[in-house]
Amino acid sequence: MTPTPAPVSAPLAFPFAALIGQTELQQALLLAAIDPGLGGVLISGPRGTAKSTAARALAELLPEGQLVTLPLAASEDRVTGSLDLNAALQDNALRFAPGLLARAHQGVLYVDEINLLPDALVDTLLDAAASGINTVERDGVSYSHAARFALIGTMNPEEGELRPQLLDRFGLMVQLENCFDAGVRQQIVKARLQFELDPVAFRAGYAELQHALTEQIHAARARLNTLAFSDAVHAHVSALCIAAQVDGLRADLVMLHAARALAALEGAAAITPAHVDTVAPAVLRHRRGSDSAPPPPAASQPPASESTKPTEPAEAEGDWGYLPPQNTGLTAVKAVLPLSAKKP
Structure with a gap:
């Protein structure tokens, strides 16, 4: 008799408060957790920049919800849920099989490589994230349920981009870059190695900060509409x-x-x-x-009295890339008559 394999518990998440060098990302994720109606956060960056780690860490701060991961091969019915049309017609009873959007209610819906999903499915996710409601319709039968979740999509630009129409639907976007600061890289690697060596002890060191963040999110949600x-x-x-x-x-x-x-x-x-x-x-x-283009930092602009840049003509104001007339060094060239005009 083949022994039944023992169940394996889900791996412990890296603490949100322990993320290093990701201030803008942490802020964007916290804002999406406070107000999911923002429309979600799109995280763009090369592989190995802690995109998925940050998404999983955020879900742990929302104890009333959970992290739901959307597989790339998921069908629309699996995402939105499905209706039993035969039961509705024969028994006059509405039977709804919940999908991933229902499971993600009050939690985090994480979509890795969202740029590889069909556009129609991405549009459905963004609709539900912005409205907080998922509606399933089939042959005149309609069913709606609450689906208030923080949508987090990640993508690697090297694997393709989202259409501008879909990009605009995301509330916030964070652009991650490779870290070339030796000191920061060492801090990140050391923290990760400590977590892998003893995740329980590592998480215990951040338990107080994690609890404070959870309380901060709850308090912010309560104050939002005031x-x-x-x-x-x-x-x-x-x-x-x-x-x-x-x-x-x-x-x-x-x-x-x-x-x-x-x-x-x-x-x-x-x-x-x-x-x-x-x-x-x-x-x-x-x-x-x-x-x-983003305005240049004020500190990089020298005062007018110290600037050595020559005054440009008035026509150049507001015309980026304008260059004043330059001497091109033209040289007179002896005209050459066409063959038909030459004397025999």
Whole structure:
């Protein structure tokens, strides 16, 4: 008789609070956990930059939910759920088989290599993430259920990009890069080796910070709807989105909601333009128009009295890439008559 294999428990997750050198990523994930209606977080970066580690770590901060991973080969029925049409027609009873979206309710839905999924399926995920509701329809029979989850999609740009229409649907985007700082690399590797050697002891060292983050998320969720947007915040958001030449108004809405989530996370009494400036890069990174560019840091611009750059003609103002007329060094060339015009 073949012995039944012993069940294997899920591996322990690396603590969210122990992530090193990922400040922007951690902030974006926390904002999505506080307000899932932001539309999810897209993490783009090369392999080995802790994209999946961060996603799994976030789910552990949400004890009322869980981490649900969407396989690349998942069918639409497995994702959204399915309806038993025969039961509806014969017994006048609605039978619904829950899918991954139902399981992810109040948790995290993690989609690795989301750029390799069919566009229609990605669109379905983004619809549910933004609305918090999943609707399944089949032959006139419809069923809806709550599906409020933090959507986290990861992708490696070397394997292909998402269409602009789908990129815009993601609330926030974080661009990870390879780390070439020797000190930071050593800290990351040492932490990982310590975790692999004794994950229980390593996690115990971060238990207090993890608990504080969980409490912070719950408190921020409770305060979220008590924070109002002032006219100054609206004006600042509009100015940033216009300067970035974004299409439509989704960027404005996402930026306002992200700034509110950040203010709630920090326990601030009001949403300020400083909150807007903090979340703006993640909101505009994947929406910025092709002709726009982030403004250079103010510190890199010398005062007018110290600048040695010659004054450009007035016509060049606002015309990026304009060059004043230059002497091209033309030399007179002796004209050559065509053959038909030459004397015999």
